[in-house]
Amino acid sequence: MAMRFDGRVAIVTGAGGGLGREHALALAKRGAWVVVNDLGGARDGSGGSATAAEAVVAEIEAAGGEAMANAASVTDPVAVRAMVDAVMAKWGRVDILVNNAGVLRDKTFAKMELEDFRFVVDVHLMGAVNCTKAVWDIMREANYGRIVMTTSSSGLYGNFGQSNYGAAKMALVGLMQTLSIEGAKNDIRVNCLAPTAHTRMTEDLGARLPLELLGPEMVTPGLLHLVSEDAPSRCILTAGAGGFERAYVTLTQGAWIAGEDAPEQVAARFGEISDRTGEVVPDMGAAQGFIELTKAQAAHKA
Ligand code: NAI
Structure with a gap:
């Protein structure tokens, strides 16, 4: 069955170009x-x-869709609140929020000014927080919400010269993990999308990449699934050039170590601690503590 969004209101930040524009066009095309x-x-x-x-x-209107423009900076909570008020006045609901707006100020950490670090964190992390906060109660009251945080492989796995951007992008994963837990009882599903696409943001990499394969429209199908009726929650979906994968934050089985020589034991058994056989994805932060306590209790019984 075709994936439709009729009757749904979606806010897409940073949708004037690149990935956000594709997301907005696709959502409008599907109702x-x-x-x-x-x-x-x-x-x-x-x-x-x-x-x-x-x-x-x-563009959306020319194709027969309905849309409204908004030029608020996501870093300005007052302007963001005014945007959401205007949406509520016009359409009376907000079902979908795609936190996509982003900027780059790349430099090695040695050369990075704190101001450039703060600015990038402010746009990516606080921008998503401001927008999410402005729609959260609306979604809770409606018992329906779909929210996507746009993360990045630079946050998940690191990238030279992107300490500010990577930190902000991984912070969005942490935000998603907790909001998906807190939103569950009101059917608010929160996910992360980690795209790869040829846009203004990645134009410097152009010469090294087959650009014709990397259109932003190749990422949008993944976004649509993450904001659909049947969306998953608490996923990190990676997408680019038609490839779709999932990233996980996992925990290994590890080892139980205590006693005077524990530091030496941690060093000696680091291979065992790192062994990925049987690794799990904890369903919440507290699970790590439970797993560790279980090991300790088993060791004390033995
Ligand atoms: P882009 O530069 O074409 O789009 C970003 C948009 O955000 C721009 O239109 C910009 O005007 C807008 N924006 C910036 N600051 C804003 C603010 N304070 N308030 C409202 N809008 C603001 O870049 P692209 O590639 O489309 O990026 C979209 C998202 O995807 C970003 O969050 C980016 O970090 C992320 N991303 C992109 C990747 C790629 O391969 N293109 C890789 C990983 C993540």
Whole structure:
């Protein structure tokens, strides 16, 4: 059956270009009313203009869809709240939030100014927090919500020159993990999407990549699943060039070690601690403690 979003209202941040634009176009094409948010600034977050969002709204309307433009910076909680108020006044609901807005200020950590670190964390992490906070009670009251945080392989696995960006992107995974737990009883499903696509953000890598395979539209099917009626929750979906994978934060079976020579034992048995045979994905943070206590209790009984 075709995946449809009729009657659903979706906010997509940073939707004036790149991946966000594709997400917005696809949601509108499949029936959603879409808020196209974009500050319209440069890749490093400087400047701003409403025209980027307005152009995408015009595209959606030309194709017969419904959309509204919004130029709030996701870093401004007051402007974000005003955006959500305007959406509620016009359509009376918010079902889907795609936190996609992002900027880059790459430098090695040695050369990184704290201001550039803070700015990137502010846009990616606090931007998603501001937008999510503004819709959270609406979704709780409606007993329905679908939220995606756009993370990155740079956060999941690291990337040279991206300590600020990687830290912000991995912080979004932590945010998703807890919000998916807190949102479950109100059917608010929260997931992360880690895309790979040729956009303004990755244009510097251009010469090294087969760009024709890396269209942002190849990522959007994954996003649509994460915000659909049948969405999973608490997933990290990676997507690019038509490839879809899942990333997990896992825990190994490890070892139980105590006593005077515990530091030496941790060193000596580090291979055993690191062995991935039988690793698990804990369903919440406390599970780590339970697993460790179980080992300790078993050791004390033996
Ligand atoms: P892009 O630069 O084309 O899109 C980002 C959009 O966010 C821009 O239109 C920009 O104006 C907007 N934006 C920036 N700051 C904003 C703010 N404060 N408020 C509202 N809008 C703001 O880049 P792309 O590639 O489409 O990136 C989309 C998301 O995907 C970003 O979160 C990025 O970090 C993430 N991502 C992209 C990857 C890729 O391969 N292109 C890889 C991993 C993650």
